Each structure stands twice: as structure tokens, then as C-alpha cells.
Amino acid sequence: MTETAFSDESAHRLCPLPDGRKLGFAESGDPQGVPVFYFHGFPGSRLEATLLPVKGLRLIGVDRPEDIGALADFLEIGEFGVIGVSGGEPYASSVAHGLGSRVNALALKQMRAYRMKRANHPAADQDLREGPMMAAMVKSWREGLKRSSLGIAADARIYGAPWHFVLEDIKVPTAIWHERADTVVPISIGEHYAASVPEAAAHFTESNGHFSIVMNSYDAIADFLKSKA
Structure with missing residues (x-):
């Protein structure tokens, strides 16, 4: 069930940053709920x-x-949770560190690996790709590319570059979800994170796809x- 107590304007907000830039963000769900930053x-x-x-x-x-601390201050949020989905995982991990x-x-969820291959998606993914979920995802992709492709280009470079920290130094309660039959990101990536992040709880499923x-x-x-808030 989706909770949409926020207004439509909540999907198009800007946070002024100390250096004069503005960070775009969107809010959804329960305004009184546990705050969670989504990557x-x-x-x-x-x-x-x-x-x-x-x-x-x-x-x-x-x-x-970037500048998640500044955004949290802007929203008057002290502590918060973090979700990283696929390509958002390196950034979520960096914030947690x-x-x-x-x-x-x-x-x-489904940690991103650099140099990923073109894949045949499982039936579970095909059902989503042919329904309204895919149209919504395309809308998000188009929004990300509306002004420039520089952000995506920067992400591609970052995925292949050395990180400034190691997973073993993450001290935040962590849970990992990864599908064993994922044809986009291999299960070995999820297993690596599970083995590296201290006391991470791993949930490896058998009947899903990447999406x-x-x-x-x-x-x-x-x-x-x-439960951790």
C-alpha cells in the first residue's frame, strides 16, 4: 500500500547548499514516519x-x-536511515560511513557492480517491465537526463574508481537484499558485501529479478x- 500524504510539490523541492548550488529532492510516504534518504x-x-x-x-x-548532511540539516532531521538501490548502493554506503x-x-538492494553485462531479465522482472511500473521508471530516468548527461557520466566513472573507504569500516546496522538469479548484478557482489560489512544481515532470495x-x-x-530508528 502506498502512502501519499505529501503534495505533488513535494516531488520537486530544492535545498540551497552553502556553496550556492541547489540539491533537488523529493519526499513521499508518511510525513511523520521514520526519515530515510533514498539513493x-x-x-x-x-x-x-x-x-x-x-x-x-x-x-x-x-x-x-552529495551534501546529505546539509540536506538533513535543511529538513531539521537529526538521525535517519539510508536506502541504496543498485547504482545507489555505493553512495548509501558512503553516507553510512x-x-x-x-x-x-x-x-x-541489488548492489551495483562495475562493467555490467546486457541481460535477459527473469519472468518476475518481465511482468514489471510490461506494466505501469516501467512507465514510472522511464519517467524517473528521463527526469535524471532532462538537463544533462553529466551526472550519469560522473556515476559511471565513480563506479570504476577506488573508494575512499572500505566496507569493513561501516559501523551502521546493515541489511542486504539480493536475488540469486539476478542477471544484471551477480550474486557474488551481494555475497561480497555481506561478508565485508560487519554483522550485516543478508537476505538472498530465489524467485525474484533485479527489479x-x-x-x-x-x-x-x-x-x-x-526497527533501528
């Missing part, structure tokens, strides 16, 4: 956070995964994030 996949935009079922969460999707004193939980696991696991993910 979208590759490609994507803040709108991706408005597409998912939400129960008791205040989801905040960001266009660019760099702002660990403010992050109460980290949820990772459908997000929908089918969302209640469990929301429960995890709420």
Missing part, C-alpha cells in the same frame, strides 16, 4: 523514491548523492529501517 539506481532521479510502497517511512529521494553518527540503519526484488521485499526493508 536511486543507475540511471535515475529523485522521483524513483516516489514510486515504491511505503509503510511508516518518510522517504527522501535525492537527485545527486561518513555520517555514521547520524545514520541509524543502512539497507542495500522485482525491490517491490517484493519492501515490507521487510521498511520493517528493518523502522
Whole structure:
């Protein structure tokens, strides 16, 4: 069930940053719920956070995964959870590492791997690709590319570059969801994160795809994030 207590304008908000830039973000779900910053996949935009079922969460999707501390201050949020989906995982992990004193939980779904192959999607994904979910995803992708392709180009470079931290240094309660039959991101990536992040809880499913696991696991993910708030 989707909670949409926020107005349509909440999908098109801007946060002024100290250096004069503005960070685009969107809010959805329960305004009084547990605040959770959502890092979208590759490609994507803040709108991706408005597409998912939400129960008791205040989801905040960001266009660019930077200056999250400043955005939290702008929204008068002290502690918060973090979700990283596919290409958003490196950024969610970075926030959990760099702002660990403010992050109460980290949820990772289908972690992104560099140099990913073209894939035949499982039947579970095909059902989503042929329905309204795909139209909504395309809208998010178009929003991310509306002004420039520079953001996507920067993401592609970052995925292949060395990180400034190691997963073993993440000290935030972490849960990982990954589909064993994922043809986009291999299960070995999820297993690597599960083995590296201290005390991470791993949930490896058997009947989803790269896209459908997000929908089918969302209640469990929301429960995890709420339990750590």
C-alpha cells in the first residue's frame, strides 16, 4: 500500500547548499514516519523514491548523492536511515560511513557492480517491465537526463574508481537484499558485501529479478529501517 500524504510539490523541492548550488529532492510516504534518504539506481532521479510502497517511512529521494548532511540539516532531521538501490548502493554506503553518527540503519538492494553485462531479465522482472511500473521508471530516468548527461557520466566513472573507504569500516546496522538469479548484478557482489560489512544481515532470495526484488521485499526493508530508528 502506498502512502501519499505529501503534495505533488513535494516531488520537486530544492535545498540551497552553502556553496550556492541547489540539491533537488523529493519526499513521499508518511510525513511523520521514520526519515530515510533514498539513493536511486543507475540511471535515475529523485522521483524513483516516489514510486515504491511505503509503510511508516518518510522517504527522501535525492537527485545527486552529495551534501546529505546539509540536506538533513535543511529538513531539521537529526538521525535517519539510508536506502541504496543498485547504482545507489555505493553512495548509501558512503553516507553510512561518513555520517555514521547520524545514520541509524543502512539497507542495500541489488548492489551495483562495475562493467555490467546486457541481460535477459527473469519472468518476475518481465511482468514489471510490461506494466505501469516501467512507465514510472522511464519517467524517473528521463527526469535524471532532462538537463544533462553529466551526472550519469560522473556515476559511471565513480563506479570504476577506488573508494575512499572500505566496507569493513561501516559501523551502521546493515541489511542486504539480493536475488540469486539476478542477471544484471551477480550474486557474488551481494555475497561480497555481506561478508565485508560487519554483522550485516543478508537476505538472498530465489524467485525474484533485479527489479522485482525491490517491490517484493519492501515490507521487510521498511520493517528493518523502522526497527533501528
